[in-house]
Amino acid sequence: MEKGKKxxxxxxxxxxxxxxxxxxxxxxxxxxxxxxxxxxxxxGLCLIRDPEKMSLEDKTAFETMFGIAAPNGPEDLPLSRMNMAGLGKAMLKKMMAEHDAPDLTAFLKGAQKKGVNFFICKLSLEIMGFKKEEMIQGSQVLTATEYLQDALDADIELFI
Structure with missing residues (x-):
């Protein structure tokens, strides 16, 4: 791999x-x-919500309701298909364990340890009523413009 790829x-x-x-x-x-x-x-912010740091303090009624209803961190996320009230996710996690595949939290911690940069969309954070302090440590808040300025230099850009 050529050095400097992004x-x-x-x-x-x-x-x-x-x-x-x-x-x-x-x-x-x-x-x-x-x-x-x-x-x-x-x-996507729900992936990096730290369940230990979630707070209802200084939030509007809508932000409080939304915060309670939204997934609380990586292991609380549902499957995109076949979730079946959590049964599908439980089956997937069992199949992953049978293949010695790490869970989502392990992949997240691995990415942090390896130096993946986590950027939080400022507007998304505000609209969803989350606070920067509720996100995992090491994440940085950026505007969409700031992110796009950085992404202009990327060799690969993916939207998931």
Whole structure:
């Protein structure tokens, strides 16, 4: 792999399997020595919500209701298809375990450890009523314009 290559991902989905795909790509790209930036927008923010840091303080009634209803971190995300009230996800996780595949949280921690850059969409954060302090440590808030300025240099750009 040529030095200086960059992967830029936009994670818009809040689905377990789609978040898994994004993190598999991010971890793999880091193993190839690529710079990896993930821009989390709207439902994608649920992947990096830290269940230990969630707060209802200083939120409007809508933000409070939304915060309670939205998934609380990676393991709370539903499947995009065949979720079947959580049964499909449980089956997927069992099949993953049978193949010694890590769960979503392990992929997320691996990406953090490998130096994947986590960028939070400022407008998405505000609209969804989340606070920066509720997100996992090391994530940075950017405007869409700031993210796009950085993404212009990417060799690969993916929207999940």
């Amino acid at each position: 992967l830029s991902l936009i994670l818009f989905s809040g689905d377990y399997d789609k978040a898994m795909a994004a993190l598999i790509l991010a971890n793999s790209a880091r193993e190839l020595g690529m710079t990896v930036n993930i821009f989390f927008a709207f439902w």
